Amino acid sequence: MQYEGVLTKMETEYGNPIQYYLVFESSFLNVNQLLDKNIAINFVGFQCLNCGKKKKIFRQGFCYDCFYSSAAVGDWIMKPELSTAHLGIEDRDLAYEEKVQLQPHIVYLALSSEIKVGVTRKTQVPTRWIDQGANEAIAIVEVPNRYLAGITEVALKNHYADKTNWRKMLTNDIEAVDLVAERLKLEDLIPAEVQEYFYSNKNDLYQMDYPVLQYPSKVKSLSLDKTPNFEGKLTGIKGQYLLFEDGTVFNVRGSEGYVVSIEV
Structure with a gap:
């Protein structure tokens, strides 16, 4: 069978194991069902996720013009501490920024390679923890807006990584850490204005079970720009990556906006 459409990040369903879906305009595919089967991924073209035009993708599924104009990719997305909607100050589109920024946010610890701190x-x-391939994750605070989450993350970056080592994550080279105990160590590290939101006694550790038949010992990343046609046996899905028998890994989210045909 052949499926064709614009790549967006895989939809997920929390379970044992996690279920993954590729969703196209007129069809969808349960990727778990392709495990241990050969699949072909062929590059067809580009389509910006924002304007829909067939323009080369610049970043995050957006063409160059949309990346520098759309409110959905403002600097505060990657740096929550830059959020200003709580002050009524617009970055690109205040209505959009109020909708996204002025809602409950979680600051968390996740274990996807070493311990990392993040905001969602x-x-x-x-979903956020699944997308980054965390084996375990736990909330530190729940705050009413993105700005408070951002300043908490900044304070904790001095003590924890804020990025996932994707190679370690995909080879399952994960530290053994008690995240519940780790959370109790950091209460005094968070900003004073966030102290009241600290989670101290909640038993809310999430554990993720990924559909992986075999982890690779080494990984090599598939770029559709360099290799527009690829075929291999699927041996796992973790984070937003497809893992193949020969050690090739394909970052679906990193290829958003690419139009592909998939043959199974």
Whole structure:
């Protein structure tokens, strides 16, 4: 069978194991069902996720013009401490920024390689942790806006990584850490204005079970720009990556906006 459409990040369903879906305009594919089967991924073209035009993708599924104009990719997305909607100050589109920034946010610890600290909207739990390939994750605070989450993350970056080592994550080279105990160590590290939101006694550790038949010992990243046609046996899915028998890994989210055909 052949499926064709614009790549967006895989939709997920929390379970044992996690279920993954590739969703196209007129069809969808349960990727778990492709495990241990050969699949072909062929590059067809580009389509900006924002304007829909067939323009080369610049970053995050957006063409160059949209990346520098759309409110959905403002600097506060990657740096929550730059959020200003709580002050009524617009970055690119105040209505959009109020909708996204002025809602409950979680600051968390996740274990996807070593311990990392991160921020996500409460509505994205546990999706955010699945997307980054965390084996375990736990909330530190729940705050009413993105700015408070951002300044908490900044304070904790001095003690924890804020990025996932994707190679370690995909080879399952994960430290053994008690995240519940780790959370109790950091209460005094968070800003004074966030102290009242600290989670101290909640038993809310999430554990993720990924559909992986075999982890690779080494990984090599598939770029559709360099290799527009690829075929291999699927041996796992973790984070937003497809893992293949020969050690090739394909970052679906990193290829958003690429139009592909998939043959199974």
